[in-house]
Amino acid sequence: MSAKTEPPASSSAPGVHPKPFWSFRPRSDREAGDAVVSNFLLHWFPAKTYKPSLDWSYSFWLGTASAALFFLLVLSGLPLLLLYVPSVERAYGSVKDIEFVVTFGSWIRAVHRIAAHLMVAAVFLHLVRVFLTGAYKNGTGRGQRREWNWVLGVVMIVLTLFLSFTGYLLPWDQLAYWAVTVGTNIASSVPFVGPQMRELLIGGRTIDQATLIRFYVLHVIFLPAGLGALLAYHMWRIRKDGGLAKADRWTPTQEKTEASPAKSKTYSLLGVARGQAPAIRAVTLEARDTTVNSVNDLVRRISIVVLGTFAVVSILACFIPSPLEEPANPMITPNPAKAPWYFLWLQEIVTDTTLKIGSFTINGAFLGGVILPTLLLGLLTVWPWLDRSPAGAAGVWFHASRKRQNLVFLLVVLLVLAFTIVGTFLRGPYWNFYWPWEAWPELPTRI
Amino acid sequence: MEQRTSSPYPGKDRPVLAVIGVLLVVSTVVFAVTDHRKDWRWYQAEFRKMVAEKYGAEKAASVPAGMKQIWVKDLGRADRCITCHQGILWKGFETAEHPWKTHPAEPLKIHPVEDYGCTACHGGQGWAVESEKAHGPIHFWEEPVLGKAMGEAYSLQGGDKGALMQMNCNVCHRYDRETKGADLINLGKKLVNEKGCRACHVINGRGGTIGPDLTYVGDKAAEQYDMSRLGGQKTAFAWHVAHLKNPKELVPDTVMPSFGFGTKESQALAALVLSWRRAPVPATYRPGVPRTDPQTxxxxxxxxxxxxxxxxxxxxxxxxxxxxxxxxxxxxxxxxxxxxxxxxxxxxxxxxxxxxxxxxxxxxxxxxxxxxxxxxxxxxxxxxxxxxxxxxxxxxxxxxxxxxxx
Structure with a gap:
């Protein structure tokens, strides 16, 4: 390429890419890298991506899917923000309006609800994946602080659960009211400060307007803003920690190899030299064929995951209607009254550990609702420092040196899932056990 | 030519991305179509045809199209029934089928639609614009339309199968001694006085304390009844009918005597007690009687x-x-x-x-x-x-x- 065919640089400031959009088919590594530098949406990508990071079967792209769901939740939440009225008198009616008369309203609400449930599931699976691959471990790279990104992740899963929980109350129907009643009652079993904690959470002693506005503001402002900020930091730390843990073993060789020179700058030699631009020698630490350009190989895969997530949610939303029960009524407890499904393993444990010995009742809410989740969360948080396996175990599924901890972790996960399934599907009126093929007793109606 | 790193991915990934693109388009079409295809559009088209047939095309063009509602602020009701029931205020469709039928004029004279809406009297879910969800009975909406179908389901005695609707009349008319046109409720009120229910029960703030206060017993949730000894329909209404016929059968240790009520009397009383609700009725909606239940x-x-x-x-x-x-x-x-x-x-x-x-x-x-x-x-x-x-x-x-x- 001779200097004469170069496009005139006068159309833009120096260093600013003249084209507003990146090339879908970059003809050279330089053009691919340019896109990352010049495009706001792509600037947080590396110019090149290690091939193993793009594997479908290593990460299952669960973190990307979680982020996509979060983005979709913000997006579908915006129209709901304009339609929903956070008042005890009108919340229920405004949700009925969204269901029945707003154009695409029931679909928007279904997208929001399904995405919320899927996000809880995706975030949880993401955590399970990171644990089983030991991806919170620092590998061979320098300056890695993966353990702190793991702690960040634990905080984010708690925020995700709390986001979902606060959204649960907003329709102000029986389902919402009693799920939040059960949830906040569990919180009140903390010794000494429990009742005060509950009072702070719900803004009084009964779930009422004060609770609704508190949950609403948390749901639409503080929690999403917090989660969004943490998400950005989470992503930034991945870059700082050298990408996915699996790519650690593919990191640069220590040998410099000759690379073909990439033209990165045009030097004007002001007539000192004539003719061709000076040849620049370039070297690289990358082994050959370990990386691909982020544009478009990474962008394409991310598009597949993000748009695929959107498509799945959108199709599900066409066929799964969102429930809306009777208006909230503090005088009538539905039977059974259940917490949101992701807390049902706790509710199940609470009831299983509530023992009656004679006239003595051992309250399970403290053990199942407070001690156990605090213990599990605490253990999760500090686990990277307790895990003494070698650096080589980072980013490997079921590494031999982590066999025992992986088994214990899987056991806990399976127990949580089992309790969740029992609580969600097998518990009927009076929290009695019913197999799926057993009919629940007929629920009476007014007329 | 500058260096270009070779990549194994485009060949496999591009078709996947294309499929996802197609899925997105399909889902968009599906939700757009389901949102548009609503039965009420068909009912409106049919009504316009009926009007055209009877009064000509010009009149038919004046029939309003689209989703309609009556918003009664005082009662907090948005009744979208008129989206399909377009003929209620038209003359000439008295013999038409539902939902195009003209509403009988008499009750609307003192209960104008714009002040009362539809569901305050008829029951049903005013928010809904789909037949089943609007009329019920469905899950999670405990106020079905109290029409003939409901009366038949209970084998309501007496000529008027639609009489259960009077339960809704009595929400406003509860302090009337007698309400014109509400025979079922009137029978119930007569029995309450004749049989001396107040010997044991407080009703509207007056009566004995041996039995429970019945003033707002209509608010008691179906879940709060012991239905274990009740055969057939498990509803609060059915419970009251059976209980009035023979209290001991449903509540073995009750001290309430059996009054030997027949089915008709039991149904009238059941309808009456279920109408005793703590409904937020603005004072202007109460008929002009004192809010007590004075004795003669x-x-x-x-x-x-x-x-x-x-x-x-x-x-x-x-x-x-x-x-x-x-x-x-x-x-x-x-x-x-x-x-x-x-x-x-x-x-x-x-x-x-x-x-x-x-x-x-x-x-x-x-x-x-x-x-x-x-x-x-x-x-x-x-x-x-x-x-x-x-x-x-x-x-x-x-x-x-x-x-x-x-």
Whole structure:
């Protein structure tokens, strides 16, 4: 390429890419890298991506899917923000309006609800994946602080659960009211400060307007803003920690190899030299064929995951209607009254550990609702420092040196899932056990 | 040519991305179509045809299109029924089928649609614009349309199968002694007065305390009834009907007597009690009667006579809830127990005890009543014996004087 065919640089400031959009088919590594530098949406990508990071079967792209769901939740939440009225008198009616008369309203609400449930599931699976691959471990790279990104992740899963929980109350129907009643009652079993904690959470002693506005503001402002900020930091730390843990073993060789020179700058030699631009020698630490350009190989895969997530949610939303029960009524407890499904393993444990010995009742809410989740969360948080396996175990599924901890972790996960399934599907009126093929007793109606 | 890193991915990933693109388009089409295809559009088109046929195309063009609602702010109701029921205020569709039929004019004269909406009287879910969700019965909406279908489901006695709707009338009309056109509820109200339900129950702030307060019993949730002994439909209405016919069948240890109500009476009373709800009705919607349930002068006179006449002791002690004392002019509403005028003889034949013994050591139902509901001290028991003897003496005196003297 001779200097004469170069496009005139006068159309833009120096260093600013003249084209507003990146090339879908970059003809050279330089053009691919340019896109990352010049495009706001792509600037947080590396110019090149290690091939193993793009594997479908290593990460299952669960973190990307979680982020996509979060983005979709913000997006579908915006129209709901304009339609929903956070008042005890009108919340229920405004949700009925969204269901029945707003154009695409029931679909928007279904997208929001399904995405919320899927996000809880995706975030949880993401955590399970990171644990089983030991991806919170620092590998061979320098300056890695993966353990702190793991702690960040634990905080984010708690925020995700709390986001979902606060959204649960907003329709102000029986389902919402009693799920939040059960949830906040569990919180009140903390010794000494429990009742005060509950009072702070719900803004009084009964779930009422004060609770609704508190949950609403948390749901639409503080929690999403917090989660969004943490998400950005989470992503930034991945870059700082050298990408996915699996790519650690593919990191640069220590040998410099000759690379073909990439033209990165045009030097004007002001007539000192004539003719061709000076040849620049370039070297690289990358082994050959370990990386691909982020544009478009990474962008394409991310598009597949993000748009695929959107498509799945959108199709599900066409066929799964969102429930809306009777208006909230503090005088009538539905039977059974259940917490949101992701807390049902706790509710199940609470009831299983509530023992009656004679006239003595051992309250399970403290053990199942407070001690156990605090213990599990605490253990999760500090686990990277307790895990003494070698650096080589980072980013490997079921590494031999982590066999025992992986088994214990899987056991806990399976127990949580089992309790969740029992609580969600097998518990009927009076929290009695019913197999799926057993009919629940007929629920009476007014007329 | 500059360096270009080779990549194995585009060949596999591009088709996947294309498929996802197609899925996105498909889902968009699906939700757009489902959102547009609503039955009410068809009902509106049919109505426009009917109007065109009857009154010409110009008139048909004036029929409003799109989703419609009546928003009654005072009642907090947005009734979208008129989206499909477009003909309610049109003349000339009196014989048409639902939903195009003209509404009978008479009730709308005093209950204009714009002030009352539809669901305040008819029941149903005003928010909904789909037939099943609007009319019910469906899960999670406990106010179905109280129409003929509902009346037939309960084999409602009497000519009018749509009479259950009167339950909604009585939300505003609860303090009326009689409401024009609400025969079922009127029958219920008549029975409440005749049978003396207030001997045991508080209704509208007045009555006895042996049974539960019924003033807002219509708000009691279906889940709060013990349906375990109820056969057939498990609904609050069915429970009340069965309970009124035979209280002991549903609640074995109840002290409520059986009044021998037939199906019709039980249904009327069930409809009445279920209409007693704490509904937020603005004062302007209440008909012009005091918000009490006043007694007639005759009723007041009768009550005064019983309270202050020779049988006053039996009234103030509470015996009269179950027992009449005919010789002293005390009339029990329930009349569950025997007349106490002849108790002195009666205890001998029934229990083989003198009345003195029986009062001091009662057996059967009276042992329950005298240990829980009416607890007497020993001194009071002596008074009771004395009073029973007086009643018997009076009875014998009247008997001797002959039937015409009574």
């Amino acid at each position: 002068p005759e009723e007041i006179a009768e009550e005064e006579r019983m309270k202050h006449g020779p049988g006053a002791w039996f009234v103030s002690t509470g015996c009269f809830v179950c027992h009449s004392v005919s010789s002293l002019g005390v009339k029990s509403a329930a009349q569950v127990g025997p007349d106490l005028s002849t108790a002195v003889e009666d205890t001998q034949s029934r229990f083989g005890k003198t009345v003195d013994d029986f009062i001091r050591n009662p057996t059967g139902t009276m042992s329950v009543v005298l240990s829980r509901q009416i607890v007497l001290t020993d001194a009071e028991k002596e008074v009771a014996i004395q009073k029973l003897r007086e009643a018997f003496a009076e009875h014998q005196k009247q008997k001797a004087a002959g039937p015409e003297a009574r």
